[in-house]
Amino acid sequence: MTSILIVDDEEMICTYLEMHFRNEGYTTFSAQNGLEGIKICQEHFPNIIISDIKMPKCDGVQFIQLIKENKDYNPVIFYMTAYSDVTIGTAYDLGVDALFKKPFQMKDILGGIKKFSKIKEEHGQIEEQKKINDIKTSENAQLTLLAELSTGISHNINNHISYITTSSYVLKKYLEKENDENDKYSKMIQISEKIHAHALMTYRIVKSMKMLARKNHSEDEKENVCLLSIIQSSIDLLEENLKLGMIKYIINCHNDIYIKCFPEQIMQVFLNLLQNSCDALSSIESGDKWINIDVCRIDNNIEIAFTDSGFGIPENVRNRIMDPFFTTKDRGKGTGVGLSLSKKILEAHDGTLSLDESSKNTRFVASFKST
Incomplete structure (x- = not known):
């Protein structure tokens, strides 16, 4: 709802304007x-x-x-004056949209509000889309570079991983054989198992990075992908964040659920939702910290719910949480485009992204048509 601030040291004028604006459905504030x-x-x-x-x-x-010192705040501004020494030029130099001489006509002010609000809204939409496009261009450039580098890098890394996994497996088998005769090798067996497990984890991370770096260009290139593999790849890339934040996670998803999608785009959505949960839970100093990912079929849809043990989204920002450039994070920690872009990605996949307001925790639900 559009809100209007009236600043005037004459209380009667404030009261008069507020009465008319409220009758028109505006929210009003006044100051002396x-x-x-x-x-x-x-x-x-x-x-x-x-x-x-x-x-x-x-x-x-x-x-x-x-007001003009805050570059992120750009309201429609009107001046009212009874003095002839204030010219239109002076007002415009200050960035004022219109000047009304007292005594004013109410219809003129209401007309000005509608006119300049529409102009400002259209200009804001253009600027907003430009910012989104700039961010997309930057992200695409980064992903293109990552794609170019990942092929060669992943090939080299996978060669080393292959050697480590094979060698650790052979070492484990040898130690198990020796351990039958001497129990002193049990600790070394455990170490070899850890080496093998971490090598496999490294392989999965490299695989996830390659998936994220891929770029698809046409509808025909959508793939029928196992949903669990996308979720697991997203978790793999955030494994360190989860460990540092002492955040537990549970994935409830069968391995026979497939969706037709661009997997790297869906992975971006999942990464954003998971990273948001990690950021929110990092501010909680005590108590259990967890993220649950629950997948279920409902009619012809597949729903993926991301729920964390945070305190939920404040009611006063729920309607704006997916607006471009809106963020509840501290300055420098969030661009405010993550959820809005995630929503657009899912809509491009004939899906939806929504906040479950009935949950006492923070719970976002991504929905796709089942294939």
């Missing part, structure tokens, strides 16, 4: 000077600001200058 207005902007980020110019403590010019 620029300092009060700044506090409201910092807390509520109103879409539209209507400000007087001559005010005590902090006048309209100072108020707008302070």
Whole structure:
């Protein structure tokens, strides 16, 4: 819902405007000077600001200058003034969208709100799409480079892994034979088993990186892929994060469930959901920390639910959580595009991504049509 802030030291004007705006369905705030207005902007980020110019403590010019310091906040701004010394040029130099002389006509202000809100919205959508495209271009460039490097690197790594797995297996068999006669080799057997297990894990990580780096270009190139393999590959890449965060995970998925998809794109979605859970759980200092991945068939759909032991998404941000560039993470820790891009990826696969608001924990559900 569009919100409007009225900043004027005349209480009657604030009351009059608020009454009309509320009748039109707008949410309203009011302030008696620029300092009060700044506090409201910092807390509520109103879409539209209507400000007087001559005010005590902090006048309209100072108020707008302070607003403009926040480059991420770009409301529609109107000036109201009864003084002839404030010209349209002066107002526009400050970044004001329109100037209304007192006494004003209510229909003029309402018309201005509708006109400039539409312009700002269209401009915002263009800028938003440009940012998304820039991020996609950057990600595609990184994935292209990764794809070019991964083929040669994975070949070399796999050669070494093959030697390690084979040698550790032969060593284990030899030690088991010797251990029948002498129990002193039992510890060495355990070590050889760990070497073998870690070598296999390295192989799976390399395989997962190759999957992530692949690029498909046409609908015909979609593959019928085992869902469990995509989930496991995503977990493999985040294994270290899970260990460092002391986060347990459980995967409930049969190995006979397949989806037709671009696997590297679906893996990106799963990685994002899992990383979000890791980030949220990292702030929890005590108690069990876990992530459950539950897969089930419902009618003609396959649903994958990612649930973590976090406290859930605050109610006041649930409607915005998948908006582009919206993030609840600290500055520098999140771009705010992960969930919105994940949603777009799933929609391109005729699927959906939704937040389960009925869950007391954080629970996202990805849904696909079954093949």
